[in-house]
Amino acid sequence: MLDIAQYDQINPPYRLLMGPGPVNADPRITRSMAAPLIGQFDPVMTDYMNQTMALYRDIFKTTNQQTFVIDGTARAGIEAVLMSTIRPNDKVLIPVFGRFGLLLCEIAKRCRAEIYTIEMPWGQVFSPDMIEDAIKKVKPRLLLCVQGDTSTTMLQPLDEIGQICRRHGVISYVDATASIIGNPLEVDKWQLDGVSVSLQKCFSGPPGVAPITLHDNMVELIQKRKCVESGIRRDDEVDGSDEMIYSNYFDLDMIMRYWGAERINHHTEATSMLFAARESARIVLQEGLDNAIARHQINGKAMLAGLQAMDLEIFGDVSHKMNNVVGVIKPKNIDDAQLRNLMLSDFAIEIGSSFGPLKGNVWRIGTMGYNARKDCVMQTLTAFEAVLNKLGHKTKYGEALQAAWNCYSADK
């Protein structure tokens, strides 16, 4: 028998989350999650669902009717799109420039796709020509690409990629989880067919829900795979002409019927997460999308200036860095774990380590969402400089803070 007296009420310490995500939630969003639960077909709830669709159309800059949320973290959105579009043996092309490109390969493999990749060294991005050449060679059914890969901090330019795909009859999908709100994303203008994101980065929300948007090109492929589950099927229901979707939870055909006028009883919408998704989008749109991007740009710039003034080397091609995260190359004489532990124990600030080839050698520092603020930047730089000096990387005290501070006054 466990001793229940040993289990205290949940009461985590306060941390300033300055890593690559998750970041501190905006208190308005966590408050919205404490609202009373209502039934999933209550007209108040279905109204909230419709409003959430409308809000995310503005967030994604799209008129796509099929814009809604998938319950689960970012990869639930990815998996829903991939499971619902890729049939076994379909050819997919994946440009890989970091860990999240590899995740697309991993999920596509489990959809039994025939996978083709092109690769860039971590810290670089592809030119549109490289992607178009690969499309001509492979002739894939789908192109799967990450916009901002937090593992390398790089932002893949996408403004020409959708058009290239349309020209070659290829359906495009983008994971924009890390980049959205911090950097421009124009779903309709860039002609992207499917995009998914999640709340825990620049939206300042909790992980657990994945907004997605689907162009009619993609919807059409998905609807051909229609197979409504037996318990909720109407007698006159006819299956699609194409192979069924090999997942029930991520069957986007059924999920679209749940969010649409039919309102089939597919799953129980995660009520509190829906509230969080609606509040996250509402807050961003009230600030204004362009203002939010500009805020990430100025705070990212200040963080970068501060780090450079500490004589630290920045990882990757800085001209293609996301606004909202920066990679810092660890000085040889500093112990990675020791630095991050001191940041956490003595300053309550979390920064990120790295994956794969960068593991132990690069720190990732975010300025995202609720934490893309001057006070968070100044506080993080102050602590980082103090810890670096304590561990043996000597800086000219005060120069970094001044360099960061100057970025703000120059813009005002």
Ligand SMILES: *Cc1c(COP(=O)(O)O)cnc(C)c1O
């Ligand atoms: C952070 C991030 C994710 C997160 O996926 P989860 O399932 O929420 O852990 C996905 N994709 C990208 C590009 C990311 O940066």
